[in-house]
Amino acid sequence: MSASTLRIALVGNPNCGKTALFNLLTGGRQKVANYAGVTVERKEGRFTAPSGRVLQILDLPGAYSFDASSPDEQITHDVCAGNYPGEAPPDLIVCVADATNLRLHLRFVLEVKRLGRPVVLALNMMDTARSRGIAIDVPELSRRLDLPVVETVAVKRGGARALIERVDGEVPPAAPVQPDDGASRADLHAQVRELLTATVRMPRATAELDDALDRWTLHPVFGLAILAVVMFLVFQAVYAAGKPMSDLIGGGFGWMGEHVAALMPAGPLRSLVVDGLFGGIGTVLGFLPVILVLFFFILTLEESGYLPRAAFLLDRLMLSVGLTGRSFIPLLSSFACAIPGIMGTRSIQDPRDRITTILIAPLMTCSARLPVYALLIGAFIPVHYVFGVFNLQGVVLFALYLAGILGAMLVGWVMKHIRRDKSEHALLMELPSYRLPKARDVAIGLYERGMIFLRRLTGVILGLTVLMWFLSTFPGAPEGATLPAIDYSFAGYIGRGLQYIFAPIGFNWQISLALIPAFAARETAVAALATVYLVGGEAEGLSQALAGQIPLASALSLLVWFAYAPQCMSTLAIIKRETDSWRNVAISFGYMFVMAYTASFIVYQVTRALT
Numbered sequence: 128m129s130a131s132t133l134r135i136a137l138v139g140n141p142n143c144g145k146t147a148l149f150n151l152l153t154g155g156r157q158k159v160a161n162y163a164g165v166t167v168e169r170k171e172g173r174f175t176a177p178s179g180r181v182l183q184i185l186d187l188p189g190a191y192s193f194d195a196s197s198p199d200e201q202i203t204h205d206v207c208a209g210n211y212p213g214e215a216p217p218d219l220i221v222c223v224a225d226a227t228n229l230r231l232h233l234r235f236v237l238e239v240k241r242l243g244r245p246v247v248l249a250l251n252m253m254d255t256a257r258s259r260g261i262a263i264d265v266p267e268l269s270r271r272l273d274l275p276v277v278e279t280v281a282v283k284r285g286g287a288r289a290l291i292e293r294v295d296g297e298v299p300p301a302a303p304v305q306p307d308d309g310a311s312r313a314d315l316h317a318q319v320r321e322l323l324t325a326t327v328r329m330p331r332a333t334a335e336l337d338d339a340l341d342r343w344t345l346h347p348v349f350g351l352a353i354l355a356v357v358m359f360l361v362f363q364a365v366y367a368a369g370k371p372m373s374d375l376i377g378g379g380f381g382w383m384g385e386h387v388a389a390l391m392p393a394g395p396l397r398s399l400v401v402d403g404l405f406g407g408i409g410t411v412l413g414f415l416p417v418i419l420v421l422f423f424f425i426l427t428l429e430e431s432g433y434l435p436r437a438a439f440l441l442d443r444l445m446l447s448v449g450l451t452g453r454s455f456i457p458l459l460s461s462f463a464c465a466i467p468g469i470m471g472t473r474s475i476q477d478p479r480d481r482i483t484t485i486l487i488a489p490l491m492t493c494s495a496r497l498p499v500y501a502l503l504i505g506a507f508i509p510v511h512y513v514f515g516v517f518n519l520q521g522v523v524l525f526a527l528y529l530a531g532i533l534g535a536m537l538v539g540w541v542m543k544h545i546r547r548d549k550s551e552h553a554l555l556m557e558l559p560s561y562r563l564p565k566a567r568d569v570a571i572g573l574y575e576r577g578m579i580f581l582r583r584l585t586g587v588i589l590g591l592t593v594l595m596w597f598l599s600t601f602p603g604a605p606e607g608a609t610l611p612a613i614d615y616s617f618a619g620y621i622g623r624g625l626q627y628i629f630a631p632i633g634f635n636w637q638i639s640l641a642l643i644p645a646f647a648a649r650e651t652a653v654a655a656l657a658t659v660y661l662v663g664g665e666a667e668g669l670s671q672a673l674a675g676q677i678p679l680a681s682a683l684s685l686l687v688w689f690a691y692a693p694q695c696m697s698t699l700a701i702i703k704r705e706t707d708s709w710r711n712v713a714i715s716f717g718y719m720f721v722m723a724y725t726a727s728f729i730v731y732q733v734t735r736a737l738t
């Protein structure tokens with residue numbers, strides 16, 4: 128047996144477990160979730176088979192067929208057919224099929240076989256198939272398909288043993304290439320039916336539990352009520368569980384800062400360490416638990432199979448604002464960060480629907496805004512219980528998320544009326560089985576999220592914080608100065624310059640200044656405010672400083688600004704990459720700026736009039 132590298136591509140319908148299999152084989156940590164369209168890029172990993180042979184594995188986006196109607200399906204087709212730029216065709220295609228849903232998945236297996244390349248069929252999710260009493264005659268299936276067939280369980284350790292043994296052996300011969308004409312495609316259905324009758328025995332009722340749950344979750348009235356309650360409770364929980372932990376960390380850093388301050392001689396260095404690092408970075412780090420609690424719920428919902436149901440429920444509503452349920456998942460990913468959300472739009476077929484989704488994705492509240500919200504809410508919104516149970520702070524947070532969503536609906540609605548083509552597309556979406564989330568998957572997801580946050584913190588946020596500290600410290604106050612030193616710093620000058628733009632919406636120069644680093648990474652607004660106010664040196668903690676020096680109207684205006692404000696630079700870059708148009712970048716930035724400014728202006732002026 129040769130020790131040369133074997134290149135293997137994993138293909139199959141969406142949500143059949145390709146990425147789970149990829150992670151199991153390569154030890155990777157790619158995102159796995161219970162809905163179609165999770166993977167939208169080609170990902171590569173490798174492992175060494177028992178024989179010593181190196182296997183290079185490609186994880187590909189799921190595809191329903193090779194008619195390649197969406198950008199992610201096109202990638203899969205091109206890689207398999209050997210048309211992907213700069214890449215040789217794979218030596219072996221492992222076609223993954225969900226054993227509980229062969230009626231759907233076998234069709235694609237037949238399509239893959241027609242490419243005329245060596246193929247192995249992996250019947251995945253055999254654990255669920257067995258527990259549902261689905262019996263598959265594997266040798267017979269293999270004989271009829273004329274392909275090697277193995278059983279796998281991608282979520283169990285050792286669940287890919289049969290597959291590894293098979294791919295470590297001889298590469299099976301390729302089937303002859305078959306032309307793809309209309310007639311032969313019609314045959315596929317007949318062939319699938321024949322295969323199923325001959326090799327699969329289904330129990331009469333396969334998914335009773337799913338059906339029972341769906342009667343409630345898909346109900347036009349109860350379904351929406353359930354969705355609203357679920358979302359609302361998540362935000363309450365973020366506050367109930369995340370906030371105390373955040374306070375603890377924030378307090379810990381404050382305490383450490385004080386002790387370090389006592390050890391160091393007064394001077395710029397002490398100010399950098401105490402105000403910049405402990406004050407700035409420490410404050411941002413304090414919000415990690417809030418983010419993790421939110422993601423715990425998002426990941427759990429993602430694995431449960433509930434999300435596509437929510438998309439289905441909201442489809443009618445989304446159509447009325449010019450979107451489809453298809454946009455739901457990319458928009459939902461944007462709650463983590465607009466970047467994966469915008470990339471996720473690759474699974475949307477219609478180019479106009481895709482552009483609309485890309486333009487509104489940054490209105491979804493990304494996790495980088497959470498520290499800003501949490502800081503301002505903590506400083507300005509009292510802990511007050513509405514109806515004795517709901518924390519007002521949680522309610523305000525929920526309202527901010529809602530503000531983003533409503534803004535997105537408004538923009539979608541406007542775009543629907545601007546564009547000439549008013550065609551609508553019916554939502555065809557697969558509803559996956561409900562699944563109990565696995566602690567391990569959720570833990571991996573949280574770890575990944577946490578690491579992303581920490582990398583940002585020790586990278587861009589740290590850099591910007593040091594820069595902000597520098598700008599607020601130098602040059603020092605001139606002799607005979609009457610104002611605090613910071614008013615004479617570079618920061619003071621820049622901030623006051625910006626104030627010409629932002630005074631009408633209630634931002635003082637410190638806030639205006641903090642908006643600049645926030646354009647690179649939003650969390651930095653928190654660190655920047657901390658640095659500016661702590662270097663200014665008036666108050667003990669940032670919350671008190673803010674509450675003491677910013678009027679309520681400005682604080683609310685700032686919260687609203689962050690709900691709509693122009694996206695960060697990386698988001699603009701990804702919009703350029705995904706749409707290949709500077710025009711879209713300009714539209715996206717421009718409309719969000721106008722929207723944020725208008726909304727903040729209204730909130731500021733109204734609050735001022737009322738208080």
Ligand SMILES: Nc1nc2c(ncn2[C@@H]2O[C@H](COP(=O)(O)OP(=O)(O)OP(=O)(O)O)[C@@H](O)[C@H]2O)c(=O)[nH]1
Nearest residue numbers: 142143144145146147160164165166189252280281
């Ligand atoms: N019970 C069971 N669940 C599985 C198995 N393999 C995958 N899953 C689950 O199936 C869901 C989909 O898995 P993914 O690996 O994301 O599927 P995918 O094929 O990569 O999906 P796309 O990237 O959307 O095409 C996840 O919830 C997995 O946890 C399996 O063998 N048994």
Ligand SMILES: [Mg+2]
Nearest residue numbers: 145146165166
């Ligand atoms: Mg995947």
